[in-house]
Structure formats: structure tokens, C-alpha cells
Amino acid sequence: MSEVIITVRGESETRVRAEEAAVRVTVSTDGPTRGPVVERAQERAASVQDGLVAHLRSGEVSEWSSARVSVWSDRPWNNDGAQLPLVHHASVELSATFTDAGALSWWLGDVTESDDVQVTAVEWRLAHETRVRVERKVAASAVQVAVERAAAYAEALGLASVTAVEIADAGLLDRHPDAAMPRMMSARAEAGPSFSLQAPEIVVSATVEGRFRAE
Structure with missing residues (x-):
């Protein structure tokens, strides 16, 4: 047995x-008259924005934006099938990135005291610099696992030399790139009544496939 091609997979995972x-x-409002409905939405959104600006100045928010404003009208129907008078609606969507869980909990409790404000999503994640550093570390660890696994196979076959021929994300060696790695799994949270939020752990994982020549 002079040469053998060994194909293995290496995995690595960490939590941060x-x-x-x-x-x-x-922010959503509605009512029978368009002007007051829009005005109330603007006033409530301005109050929410003021809170975000304060947290931005204190360093607890890294960025915020008011991405979308919508105003529309419709005529609802009652249970008897009769069309009711026109109802006007207005909504303003705001987003922000908090870097402090305590400040986020306090802010959510404050803004949701109003029935006009609904929390639609809270998604926890890593800062960009941390994500890049951790993904590189996990990817390198996955490659090392693949190398060690190939070396173990070669040793079992009585071969001493192992040389890498190909290394790729999972699936790419077989031309099925649907499992690209490394992968970061973000954590989503539904805001509860108490809004006592604690940052969860993010799972960062990597899977690679490699072909090695053993002699």
C-alpha cells in the first residue's frame, strides 16, 4: 500500500x-380622524427616539434608526356584514442596538407602558470584531480536528506521512455548498412582562471537509 486518499470531516464549536x-x-395608532392619528404616532415615536438618543449619549446604544413610517385607511366590517366608517392607521418602526442588557431591560419597560408601542423582536448577537475573531479561531480548530482525524486513519493503515490535498467548508467538496461554515447562531428573545433580560450565550460552530494523501 503506497498511497491512500483519506477524506474526513472536522468540527469545532464554542460558546460566547x-x-x-x-x-x-x-408605534401604532388608529382612529376615526387621520390628522390626530398621525399626530399621536409622531408624538409617541418622538418620545421613544428621545430615550434612544439618551442611551446613545451614555454609550448603552451603539446605533438606532427610524426605518419605516406607514399611514393607511380601511373600512372594517361588523358581524352583520355591514361596512363601518373609515378607520385611519399610522405606524412608525424603530430599531436600535443595545450594548447593555440592563439598559435594554429598563428601556423596554419604559416604552411599553404605552399601549401604542409593541416590541416586535429582540435578537442577541456578538459585536463584529468579536464575531470575526471567534469565527477564525473556530474554523482553525475545525481544520486541526480534520488533520488529527486523517492522521489517526493513516496510522491505523500503517502509513506515516499525511499531506493535505483539499480543505473546504462542509459540502463544498461534493459541490453542495448548503452548509457553509463557520456558522453563528444568534439568540432571539421574546420580551416578557418584567423585561429582566440577560445576555445569552451565542453558539459559534464550524465544519470542514478535507482530503489528505497518506503514504
């Missing part, structure tokens, strides 16, 4: 405490 939370809230 989330550093920031992306939160989205929607």
Missing part, C-alpha cells in the same frame, strides 16, 4: 456571551 442586542419596536 452575547455582547449586543438588536431590538425593534413599532
